[in-house]
Amino acid sequence: MNPRAGQTKKRTRIQAKNEAKILEAALDIFATFGFRGTTIDQIAQKAEMSKPNLLYYFRRKEDIYISVLERTLDEWLTPLTELDPDGDPIREIGKYTSLKLQMSQNDPTASRLFANEILHGAPMIEHVLKGSLKDLVDEKAAVIHHWVKSGKLTKVDPYHLIFMIWATTQHYADFKIQMRAILGDEVDQPDYFEKAGNTISTVFFDGIKPR
Amino acid sequence: MNPRAGQTKKRTRIQAKNEAKILEAALDIFATFGFRGTTIDQIAQKAEMSKPNLLYYFRRKEDIYISVLERTLDEWLTPLTELDPDGDPIREIGKYTSLKLQMSQNDPTASRLFANEILHGAPMIEHVLKGSLKDLVDEKAAVIHHWVKSGKLTKVDPYHLIFMIWATTQHYADFKIQMRAILGDEVDQPDYFEKAGNTISTVFFDGIKPR
DNA sequence: CGTTAATTTGACCAAATGGTCAGGATTTTA
DNA sequence: TAAAATCCTGACCATTTGGTCAAATTAACG
Numbered sequence: 001m002n003p004r005a006g007q008t009k010k011r012t013r014i015q016a017k018n019e020a021k022i023l024e025a026a027l028d029i030f031a032t033f034g035f036r037g038t039t040i041d042q043i044a045q046k047a048e049m050s051k052p053n054l055l056y057y058f059r060r061k062e063d064i065y066i067s068v069l070e071r072t073l074d075e076w077l078t079p080l081t082e083l084d085p086d087g088d089p090i091r092e093i094g095k096y097t098s099l100k101l102q103m104s105q106n107d108p109t110a111s112r113l114f115a116n117e118i119l120h121g122a123p124m125i126e127h128v129l130k131g132s133l134k135d136l137v138d139e140k141a142a143v144i145h146h147w148v149k150s151g152k153l154t155k156v157d158p159y160h161l162i163f164m165i166w167a168t169t170q171h172y173a174d175f176k177i178q179m180r181a182i183l184g185d186e187v188d189q190p191d192y193f194e195k196a197g198n199t200i201s202t203v204f205f206d207g208i209k210p211r
Numbered sequence: 212m213n214p215r216a217g218q219t220k221k222r223t224r225i226q227a228k229n230e231a232k233i234l235e236a237a238l239d240i241f242a243t244f245g246f247r248g249t250t251i252d253q254i255a256q257k258a259e260m261s262k263p264n265l266l267y268y269f270r271r272k273e274d275i276y277i278s279v280l281e282r283t284l285d286e287w288l289t290p291l292t293e294l295d296p297d298g299d300p301i302r303e304i305g306k307y308t309s310l311k312l313q314m315s316q317n318d319p320t321a322s323r324l325f326a327n328e329i330l331h332g333a334p335m336i337e338h339v340l341k342g343s344l345k346d347l348v349d350e351k352a353a354v355i356h357h358w359v360k361s362g363k364l365t366k367v368d369p370y371h372l373i374f375m376i377w378a379t380t381q382h383y384a385d386f387k388i389q390m391r392a393i394l395g396d397e398v399d400q401p402d403y404f405e406k407a408g409n410t411i412s413t414v415f416f417d418g419i420k421p422r
Numbered sequence: 423c424g425t426t427a428a429t430t431t432g433a434c435c436a437a438a439t440g441g442t443c444a445g446g447a448t449t450t451t452a
Numbered sequence: 453t454a455a456a457a458t459c460c461t462g463a464c465c466a467t468t469t470g471g472t473c474a475a476a477t478t479a480a481c482g
Contacts, residue, residue, distance in 0.1 A: 129392035
């Protein structure tokens with residue numbers, strides 16, 4: 001009996017170990033080369049197993065890809081769920097922005113994986129975007145809208161504000177190569193993301209117009 | 212004699228027409244599927260010619276890709292060159308941001324093409340990033356730095372400010388599918404980008420902290 | 423220990439794809 | 453208009469790659 005998708009038997013030790021190994025390897029490869037740019041052989045090699053053996057755990061390339069995406073999605077959305085309607089707006093948005101930036105620093109592959117998927121038309125996760133993602137964003141946009149209404153924030157469109165936060169923070173994962181080309185090794189220094197965070201919060205909170 | 216790269220003979224009418232047709236088709240396909248995700252057949256079909264005929268004009272897939280990239284790069288960098296050191300800082304940065312956003316609206320393929328290339332490690336244009344792009348950015352960062360020094364702008368890091376502008380504006384091209392999943396057809400309405408522009412300039416200029 | 427189930431592998435297949443080539447069709451030019 | 457150059461095509465090839473399979477190996481368990 002093989003352990004492939006859809007079956008309910010209990011998972012073996014070996015199964016758990018190898019599936020984890022595969023998914024870890026696959027995340028890295030998919031994030032760098034995209035779905036079509038990735039070969040099963042590449043993943044197999046990185047996971048230190050033969051291609052047929054890898055295919056014993058995941059019947060098709062697409063299955064690996066979907067698993068990796070799903071696995072990463074939750075983690076990716078968590079910070080937004082923590083935006084607290086009862087907290088101080090500036091503090092909450094600051095926390096959220098900072099958390100997202102940290103994720104770009106610590107786990108850029110996740111960001112790149114989604115960037116790839118979305119750039120290519122989100123063929124695999126469109127339903128998630130239209131489903132749980134939309135729901136979550138709608139909910140949090142309402143929170144921000146409420147903050148604006150009560151005068152605790154400048155009058156801005158909540159959705160576009162969220163998009164701006166995503167854009168700026170994820171840019172530090174997705175476009176790091178461009179940044180490195182311009183700034184050199186500085187981008188790999190520990191204080192680089194600190195400087196980025198300072199600039200982002202300065203601009204987001206106070207704007208570039210001097211008072 | 213074939214018209215392939217490296218030769219200096221004058222270009223035929225047919226040559227000019229077909230090369231243009233190929234590059235136009237290729238931009239679209241490459242922007243959507245990336246380099247490896249694109250097949251020569253796809254481009255040939257979109258350009259309404261047979262694969263061998265396409266390969267008569269461009270010997271290799273890579274040649275088409277590089278041509279498309281180079282062709283788009285100049286256009287892509289133009290707005291930044293127009294940042295005027297003698298202009299009013301707020302007005303200049305506003306103009307630049309607005310211009311970039313407009314480009315995301317009118318020619319999202321260009322943005323997606325670069326996003327893809329950079330996500331995949333910029334194998335073809337790393338030298339451009341480290342060359343003319345870096346030079347241009349260094350120059351304009353100095354201009355912004357000067358503005359900050361003279362108190363015409365809030366104290367921000369010029370490079371990170373530029374990155375923020377790129378990130379926010381290009382996001383509207385690269386992640387439009389995600390936006391559409393969340394906001395629906397609204398993103399295709401003519402006033403959508405206007406709203407985006409308003410939010411961006413409000414945040415960039417004045418920040419979200421109410422005064 | 424021996425039987426059964428799970429795991430691994432080498433060999434293999436079919437489809438997709440980048441690219442070639444000989445020759446025919448068409449356009450240019452002398 | 454006829455030779456020369458350019459343009460175009462069908463047929464073809466080699467490689468890559470996703471995926472299969474029968475059989476061998478290893479682990480689990482009564």
